[in-house]
Amino acid sequence: MSSISTAARTGFARGGYEFRQTLTTPADLWQYIFPTVALFVTVFFMRGATVPGTDISLGARTLPSAFGMGIAFTGLMTVAIMLVTDREDGTLLRAKATPNGMSGYLVGKIVLVGGMTAISFLLQLVPGLFFVDGLHVDAVGWFTLLWLVPLGFIATMPIGAVLGSLLDGPRNMGLMMLPLIGLIAISGIFYPIMALPGWVQGVAQVFPIYWLGLGMRSVFLPDALTAAELGHSWRHLETVGMLGLWAVAGLVVAPMILRRMARRESGSAVAARREKAMQRIS
Template identity: 70%
Template sequence: MTPIVMGLRRGWIEIRHTFTTPIDLWAYLFPTVLLLGTVFFMRNSTVPGTSFSLGARTLPSVFGMGLVLGGLMTTAQQLIVDREDGTLLRAKAVPDGMRSYLTGKVVLVGGMTLVGFLLQLVPGLFLVDGLSIDAGGWLTLLWLVPLGFLATLPLGAAIGSLFDDPRNMALVTLPLFGAIAISGIFYPITGFPGWLQGLAQVFPLYWLGLGMRSVFLPDALAAVEIGQSWRHLETFGVLTVWALIGMVLAPVLLRRMARRESGSAVAARRERALSRVGR
């Protein structure tokens, strides 16, 4: 258990550091201000076929999007940066260091995602009307959030293990933004063509947005969803499949990445980074 305990401590220390680092504070505040501003300007628009605020419908969807961005993109970024600066190599050199390192990253990403969620939730409740949560909503959160992390964190680790240059993150962010556009986060997916609806339902982003809407929105709003239902069983099933895929791929790719880490590889990446700065 010692590596796990050390990883928990490491993750907690890194979370505390994010509150004192300007770049990390900006990473908390900028997306929050941007998303809340979008919701604010949408508050007077209505969901098609209803009198319910489109801004109020969008806010829970954004909570689901935050889980995906945290679990997938933040995890991948952390791994890529730590490979470039040698942090991963130092972890590999310590007995059980990789297990401690990965535990710390899970704690860090989970903590940062939770902070971002609270920063969006608290002011968001004052910006829009109509959000509420009952006992059933709390029970849904108890399985949706952990399952959401299981469906995205391993995938983020697997993606991060494939790249050793932070500039390659564009290969991840561009498809992810495309998935956001078609997943019903900012507008009901039922307004899209059928083939686009089918494509969106392949990815966990749509299901996490749907699950969060089922937690915070009245049941009457399920009428504008596919099948006129919150589809909890399908949400659980799709997210479980993605969790299994990630848990199969991530250990294989992480072991492959760890085997390839060496002092010469870190030095080569550092030289490439310095050459880019010199230009």
């Protein structure tokens, strides 16, 4: 059996086991449920407002946007947090010391985060289709979902891996959160991006969050709502292009940075981080 197939088999087994654990651990289940509840509470309080120039509920517009935001957030933050945590507790060092361990580790994380993304999306999608007026999905919409979700996942997960590799420890996660919250605020997730200044619109269109939100809106909302979008179009070709660029760049850069980070891992480095953590607690 080749090293590649061994790493893939080990990684799938590890990722599947860790994913099943998230479905039976109360703390992990709360991470699935709380964002869904918070999202629908937000949509509920938006029910009386409409998108300017239309009779579409602002809540109905926000929900698909939040689907895209959730995929981006999972790919970025969850991967970064896992990587930082595994480096802190020595999991990454143990993977490095095992034959094909790093490859298996990465495959496992892809399986784990992919499963978490799918469950989180379904928890929001199913009740949204039944309880939020104004959402609909036709055959073209389902086809769009088939390429949008995996492409969005591939575009964001490598970014999360790069950011997780660059952070010193869990205490620095705030360095990621603040810019991410800022990007969400300007990416047209909770209010049409047309209402923002032109330069802000340009910044938002550089990053995947805007394109994932736009793609999800194209799936669930009527074409009449393109009046509130840039170019008055769902811009599918641009969405594929921008997400594809991020995916290619991430898949090229992330492995190099991860290999460099793994080379720096050692028993003394893990021990030093644990000592610093104990000093902060005491």
